[in-house]
Amino acid sequence: MTDALAKTSLPPTPDYDAWPVEVALHSVDHDDRVLTLRWTDGRVSRYHSVWLRENAADESTVNPDTRERILDLSGLGAWPTVEAAGLDDAGALWVTFRPEGRTLRFHPGWLRANDYSNAGDPEAPLVPVTTWTGRERTAPVTLDAGDWLGQAEDSAEAEGLLGRALEVLLGDGVVRLRRLPAEPDTVRRVAARVGPLRPTNFGEIFNVRAKPEPDSNAYTSIALPLHVDLPTREYQPGLQMLHCLENTAVGGQAVMVDGFAVAERLRETEPAAYETLTRVSWCFANTARTTDYVWHSPVIRVDARGRLQEVRIADFLRGPLMTAFEEVEPAYEALMALQRLLREPDLAMRFDYEPGDLVIFDNRRLLHARDAFEGGSGARWLQGAYQERDEVRSRLRMVWRAERWQRIDSGSGG
Amino acid sequence: MTDALAKTSLPPTPDYDAWPVEVALHSVDHDDRVLTLRWTDGRVSRYHSVWLRENAADESTVNPDTRERILDLSGLGAWPTVEAAGLDDAGALWVTFRPEGRTLRFHPGWLRANDYSNAGDPEAPLVPVTTWTGRERTAPVTLDAGDWLGQAEDSAEAEGLLGRALEVLLGDGVVRLRRLPAEPDTVRRVAARVGPLRPTNFGEIFNVRAKPEPDSNAYTSIALPLHVDLPTREYQPGLQMLHCLENTAVGGQAVMVDGFAVAERLRETEPAAYETLTRVSWCFANTARTTDYVWHSPVIRVDARGRLQEVRIADFLRGPLMTAFEEVEPAYEALMALQRLLREPDLAMRFDYEPGDLVIFDNRRLLHARDAFEGGSGARWLQGAYQERDEVRSRLRMVWRAERWQRIDSGSGG
Numbered sequence: 098m099t100d101a102l103a104k105t106s107l108p109p110t111p112d113y114d115a116w117p118v119e120v121a122l123h124s125v126d127h128d129d130r131v132l133t134l135r136w137t138d139g140r141v142s143r144y145h146s147v148w149l150r151e152n153a154a155d156e157s158t159v160n161p162d163t164r165e166r167i168l169d170l171s172g173l174g175a176w177p178t179v180e181a182a183g184l185d186d187a188g189a190l191w192v193t194f195r196p197e198g199r200t201l202r203f204h205p206g207w208l209r210a211n212d213y214s215n216a217g218d219p220e221a222p223l224v225p226v227t228t229w230t231g232r233e234r235t236a237p238v239t240l241d242a243g244d245w246l247g248q249a250e251d252s253a254e255a256e257g258l259l260g261r262a263l264e265v266l267l268g269d270g271v272v273r274l275r276r277l278p279a280e281p282d283t284v285r286r287v288a289a290r291v292g293p294l295r296p297t298n299f300g301e302i303f304n305v306r307a308k309p310e311p312d313s314n315a316y317t318s319i320a321l322p323l324h325v326d327l328p329t330r331e332y333q334p335g336l337q338m339l340h341c342l343e344n345t346a347v348g349g350q351a352v353m354v355d356g357f358a359v360a361e362r363l364r365e366t367e368p369a370a371y372e373t374l375t376r377v378s379w380c381f382a383n384t385a386r387t388t389d390y391v392w393h394s395p396v397i398r399v400d401a402r403g404r405l406q407e408v409r410i411a412d413f414l415r416g417p418l419m420t421a422f423e424e425v426e427p428a429y430e431a432l433m434a435l436q437r438l439l440r441e442p443d444l445a446m447r448f449d450y451e452p453g454d455l456v457i458f459d460n461r462r463l464l465h466a467r468d469a470f471e472g473g474s475g476a477r478w479l480q481g482a483y484q485e486r487d488e489v490r491s492r493l494r495m496v497w498r499a500e501r502w503q504r505i506d507s508g509s510g511g
Numbered sequence: 512m513t514d515a516l517a518k519t520s521l522p523p524t525p526d527y528d529a530w531p532v533e534v535a536l537h538s539v540d541h542d543d544r545v546l547t548l549r550w551t552d553g554r555v556s557r558y559h560s561v562w563l564r565e566n567a568a569d570e571s572t573v574n575p576d577t578r579e580r581i582l583d584l585s586g587l588g589a590w591p592t593v594e595a596a597g598l599d600d601a602g603a604l605w606v607t608f609r610p611e612g613r614t615l616r617f618h619p620g621w622l623r624a625n626d627y628s629n630a631g632d633p634e635a636p637l638v639p640v641t642t643w644t645g646r647e648r649t650a651p652v653t654l655d656a657g658d659w660l661g662q663a664e665d666s667a668e669a670e671g672l673l674g675r676a677l678e679v680l681l682g683d684g685v686v687r688l689r690r691l692p693a694e695p696d697t698v699r700r701v702a703a704r705v706g707p708l709r710p711t712n713f714g715e716i717f718n719v720r721a722k723p724e725p726d727s728n729a730y731t732s733i734a735l736p737l738h739v740d741l742p743t744r745e746y747q748p749g750l751q752m753l754h755c756l757e758n759t760a761v762g763g764q765a766v767m768v769d770g771f772a773v774a775e776r777l778r779e780t781e782p783a784a785y786e787t788l789t790r791v792s793w794c795f796a797n798t799a800r801t802t803d804y805v806w807h808s809p810v811i812r813v814d815a816r817g818r819l820q821e822v823r824i825a826d827f828l829r830g831p832l833m834t835a836f837e838e839v840e841p842a843y844e845a846l847m848a849l850q851r852l853l854r855e856p857d858l859a860m861r862f863d864y865e866p867g868d869l870v871i872f873d874n875r876r877l878l879h880a881r882d883a884f885e886g887g888s889g890a891r892w893l894q895g896a897y898q899e900r901d902e903v904r905s906r907l908r909m910v911w912r913a914e915r916w917q918r919i920d921s922g923s924g925g
């Protein structure tokens with residue numbers, strides 16, 4: 098205990114994150130199973146003994162090389178409770194736990210950041226979701242990326258632009274980078290600054306232009322109705338990127354619609370159709386020449402609390418509906434209500450791709466479409482790729498972490 | 512109509528699949544909205560007019576180049592109903608639909624395969640899932656793949672082995688291929704016969720051996736407790752492949768447990784813990800030096816009908832639990848019940864990797880573990896990769912489709 102009290106530097110945390118201490122601990126009370134911390138700004142936070150014990154950062158709990166947990170709580174022999182607790186000279190919390198008799202220290206910045214007793218919705222998205230129609234958004238929020246690929250990846254400028262782009266992407270579901278090189282493989286260079294791609298049977302990078310023996314309507318010059326890509330998978334790709342290399346064709350304007358705004362409007366105007374679309378599983382299928390992807394899912398997926406999780410809308414990627422006989426007509430009534438709603442003109446943003454534009458959008462939320470273009474009228478060439486939303490969130494957290502390290506290094510916290 | 516009745520060859524289907532006609536149509540009745548078909552084996556099947564209209568295969572419904580749908584049902588002007596219907600000389604069903612006055616033909620093999628009025632569970636897995644413990648499975652079902660990579664990919668032998676392997680994988684959640692080359696990149700060659708890999712921040716192919724500055728406990732020589740990989744993602748990879756290149760180290764035996772068997776036993780023995788683990792979201796996190804993946808999910812995920820969807824078990828990849836204060840102690844009680852259950856020795860299969868072994872397992876269902884090995888005692892080198900289960904199902908459907916084409920070509924159907 099003397100040893101713990103004598104500490105003058107803060108203890109490690111069970112992660113590699115940066116936790117500035119912007120508010121100090123003031124005092125600690127406890128009973129066997131709950132600690133109550135008071136902070137100098139008046140906040141009161143409570144933590145369970147079992148939660149603290151499992152989240153300690155010492156070598157009995159985490160592997161110091163990886164900071165991954167090695168403790169199996171059920172091996173302690175008894176529920177971990179508090180024998181004693183206090184604050185030390187470094188401003189850290191120390192707790193002596195039964196049955197081990199082990200004293201462990203906790204970092205106040207980390208405790209504050211993980212204060213579950215005062216948290217709002219712990220599963221809230223990293224960036225709040227803003228649904229939109231074509232009235233609020235006539236085009237994607239656009240950032241000038243003319244210098245970006247020339248900047249060092251970890252420079253403040255490059256990180257700043259990337260952070261803004263990823264925040265817009267998570268909030269609106271779409272962002273446009275402008276003035277990138279109009280060169281093949283730019284989409285790969287941009288993606289590499291975020292994380293790995295998700296390859297599919299269409300390749301790692303796919304070229305959207307009319308081609309012979311097309312294996313998808315996307316590779317023709319016909320109009321494509323509003324859709325998400327690859328709803329034929331258990332988990333359709335979270336993100337799609339489309340980069341414009343050439344666009345001199347007549348027609349082929351891009352159309353985007355916020356699928357969550359569609360779902361919300363349907364819930365309001367046709368609640369029975371909405372309910373049916375969240376419940377009945379449709380068959381999504383691409384029974385092509387050399388592959389055969391099939392998945393069953395409702396068109397609108399909500400979680401246990403009714404919050405929108407994803408939409409799967411793509412008339413040309415639906416196989417035969419296989420469901421209970423008496424569900425078939427209600428399912429089609431609901432589907433047609435959705436199809437009619439998708440034609441409401443105020444929903445969509447419409448825009449033209451310029452060479453060097455790269456649009457990133459959430460493929461589990463946004464619908465995209467394309468007007469027909471005239472195959473002989475000029476060239477239209479987009480390169481696309483998929484990525485998971487996990488990569489965006491991880492990358493954005495790293496941008497934010499770097500900002501926190503800067504606050505620590507500049508002495509403004511911790 | 513005369514034209515339709517005169518047809519002597521079967522119409523196309525709205526896909527590229529093979530549909531042998533093994534039972535012929537006998538007769539058809541209809542009212543406005545439902546057709547009733549009788550087959551020569553006595554089966555009676557019913558189809559809704561709206562379902563038939565949307566699943567036609569003519570050029571008003573599908574793009575003939577891609578066989579993807581171009582019809583928007585809600586654009587027909589009225590609910591499609593039946594004006595007339597019959598069977599033609601080729602054995603196909605023809606239907607004249609209102610309001611279009613269009614006569615469309617349907618392939619009897621396709622109708623039979625998509626007979627939703629007699630289907631069991633349309634969302635049943637492609638191969639029935641067999642849960643197991645170490646009593647039923649002391650090692651993975653093992654296939655001799657000594658000649659496989661030397662055989663042409665589309666040869667009957669190669670397809671036969673692949674089909675058996677994928678069926679075992681989907682049923683048991685694990686399969687072992689033996690006598691593959693003990694050469695680097697074999698895992699990539701095997702995967703390429705199924706579909707694209709799923710790269711992660713650990714690369715496309717990862718090497719499991721002790722390394723300096725490990726970014727995961729996997730890359731040390733310590734024991735790894737039972738876990739799934741990457742529960743820190745929205746959607747943890749569906750499949751993992753591990754290929755053994757060298758194994759002369761002392762220790763390091765592989766351990767596998769069927770996570771669905773674990774969940775079922777917990778549901779039986781500790782129903783309250785089971786219920787809590789299906790409901791409360793835990794935080795899965797890998798807050799590493801250069802990446803920061805976080806996802807919230809229950810440990811056991813079930814669908815709306817209570818069927819097991821996936822397990823997320825990995826003590827070393829859990830971040831701080833962030834949930835309602837009063838849920839924390841019940842959540843930890845349930846977690847410890849699960850931890851104790853995982854130690855029951857009859858659950859696990861244990862086996863040693865031999866060079867040339869490649870084990871493929873379902874990473875959303877199976878848990879894997881590794882005993883500690885002695886870093887200095889010899890070499891232990893596995894190469895691993897992830898893939899999605901979608902690829903396995905698509906590939907297995909293609910194996911089955913090839914078998915159906917063979918039946919058609921040999922004249923035994925269609």
